[in-house]
Amino acid sequence: MWESDSESLGGREYGNGVLSSTKHGVKADGFELRGQSWYVTTDIPSDLLVHVGDFDFHLHKYPLLSRSGKMNRLIYESRQDVHKITLDDLPGGPEAFEVATKFCYGIAVDLTAANISGLRCAAEYLEMTEDLEEGNLIFKTEAFLSYVVLSSWRDSILVLKSCEKLSPWAENLQIVRRCSESIAWKACANPKGIRWAYTGRPLKVSSPKWNEMKDSSPSRNQPVPPDWWFEDVSILRIDHFVRVITAIKVKGMRFELIGAAIMHYATKWLPGLIKEGSVFGDEMSCSSNSTGSGSSSWKGALHMIVAATKDDPPTVQAKDQRMIIESLISIIPPQKDSVSCSFLLRLLRMASMLKVAPALVTELEKRVGMQFEQATLADLLIPSYNKGETMYDVDLVQRLLEHFLVQEQTESSSPSSQSCSDKHMYEGTPRGSNTNAKMRVARLVDSYLTEVSRDRNLSLTKFQVLAEALPESARACDDGLYRAIDSYLKAHPTLTEHERKRLCRVMDCQKLSIDACMHAAQNERLPLRVVVQVLFSEQVKISNALANSSLKDTEETLYQPMIPNRKTLLEATPQSFQEGWAAAKKDINTLKFELESVKAKYLELQNDMESLQRQFDKMSKPKQTSAWSSGWKKLSKLTKMTTMENQDNIGSQLPVVAEQNRKTPRRWRNSIS
Secondary structure (H helix, E strand, O other), rough: OOOOHHHHHHHOOOOOOOOOOOOOOOOOEEEEEEEEEEEOOOOOOOOOOEEEEOOOEEEOHHHOOOOOOOHHHHHHOOOOOOOOEEEEOOOOOHHHHHHHHHHHHHEEOOOOOOOOHHHHHHHHHHOOOOOOOOHHHHHHHHHHHHHOOOOOHHEEEEHHHHHHHHHHHHOOOOHHHHHHHHHHHHHOOOOOOOOOOOOOOOOOOOOOOOOHHHHHHHOOOOOOOOOHHHHHHHHHHHHHHHHHHHHHHHHHHHHHHHHHHHHHHHHHHHHOOOOOOHHHHHOOOOOOOOOHHHHOOHHHHHHHHOOOOOOOOHHHHHHHHHHHHHHHHHOOOOOOOHHHHHHHHHHHHHHHHOOHHHHHHHHHHHHHHHHEEEEEHHHHEOOOOOOOOOEOOOHHHHHHHOOOOHHHHHHHHHHHHHHHHHHHHOOOOOOOOOHHHHHHHHHHHHHHHHHHHOOOOOOOOHHHHHOOOHHHHOOOHHHHHHHHHHHHHHHHOOHHHHHHHHHHOOOOOHOOOOHHHHHHHHHOOOOOHHHHHHHHHHHHHHHHHOOOOOOOOHHHOOOOOOOOHHHHHHHHHOHHHHEEEEEEHHHHHEEEEHHHHHHHHHEHHHHHHHHHHHHHHHOOOOOOOOOHHHHHHHHHHHHHHHHHHHOOOOOOHHHHHHEEEEEEEHHHHHOOO
8 A cells, every 4th residue: 555754744743643622611531332322421411412323412512512503503593492403414423423522522532544534524514613613623634634544545545435425425525536536646656666565455444553564565676566556446336436547547547557457346346247167357467366355245146137037127236236337338448458358248248138228338339349359259159138039149249240340441441540551561560450350250250150050049131141241351261151051050950942042152162171162062951052062163172273283393393203194193192082072073973964864855855846846837838739840849859969960070061051951941831832
């Protein structure tokens, strides 16, 4: 903890926290408790009964009237003689009123970090101002807060913790603000040259003595861990923790430390963030003692919340946890890596379970999208809390993926990112950071699809939309996508042929490895068209690989003899490759044989159709023939055949013969006429 010289000076000035009043009207040796009543040890009988909480105080009017303006009004402004007063709304309760009453009687009281905030609020409530008496209780408590408490780290934490029961008095008197700023200033200060007795021990009720602090403090040269203040700040209530973190942000602390402090606080007050059998504290750079006494009281409540349905009324623990989650979301630093993606996803899981405000959930989803490439499959398996739908919240993962793609597009199109990428190019740094992030996200999405595909309630549309959300360049290999498709087909055997083809369209057969192709060729759940595409793409890849390997071997070793034939080449390949190739070749030959059979049947049917058409034409249109016309046709046909046979020998006499042939029928017609 932080200690300084001013605390020692303040302790000497105020008698080490002991206050006494030199002026008092009734001499009293002290107070005596009898059951639920306090009595003043004096010979003068009491004339006033004050009821505070469950306790009765038998007092005298004069000591209270001389120092409390409120008691003056309650006693003298009333028209009748008052002997009993009830103060149910007094801040600090009976404890603070007891100390204030002792001060009025001139009895020495101890001011400590545990009672100073309640006593300061009670003095304000009782109006114990300087107008009634110089050095009244308001002045004394205010001086102790300013000069003793605020100069001590340990006392500032304790006073801020004690303010939880004093709202709104502690807020109105600026006690919370001043303690928060004091804690923030000490947390952000340079630890060199400061005497420390930092975290690892239970906080004491008041500040230690100076000699005790010297003995327990480490040497000046001993390094102080940057997370020394995490454990102390984590004991505060969530609203006061938010005030401290906000003040620390204003002071300019590194966002990594602020994020680590938020994660430390969340693991202490939200035990649902810790997995079964694992410690979340291993993921952040803070002490291994991440769980405290406060988490034990939340365990049963957490399991009760998880087991409850959405229609059940929220419990007190659920409301507290919802308030903590909403407050933590609002103070997470805006920088990308201020907190881990795993922490954000676990926080998102609890936010969905506890029905946190939709605007804060959307903000948290955007934060996850900024670091989506750092997520793991176990963190993405967030249950769906809506009845009748899928087991896991697939729509949530779809939204996270959309936020990631929008963020990637924004970063790639921004001028600052382009200038940085140009700088990296000149410096020799690779520019594929966005591509690598997309590839990691693609592998994560494929694993998620494989896991959620076993759910029978998962629709084909949701599967397809999530699989096609990433661009094609994000996947160098589609083996993970094929595994998810095969798992979906196993869990949904009633899919139609059209739905199976639609499902397989999300996969590129050319991006499958040899093992995946071998499995797909023998997979009976895949459509036949997809199997053919897989075999064809694999044959093309094998041919290209063989061509490239042979060309490479030729370039490297020109004296090496070439492979004589295909049989020798196959004998040199591994046995598994030969078996796969033989199976693929067998399937291809079977498909070719079936195709040839279909072609032959088609030609046969076509010939039969033509013959039937000719017969039909003859029957429908009979021709009238005569002996003269048939004879003429035979003569012309004979002439043509004779001309074709003698074309090579009497080519030169063809015009003369043609002329004679033209004249002969004319004479024939003349002679007949």
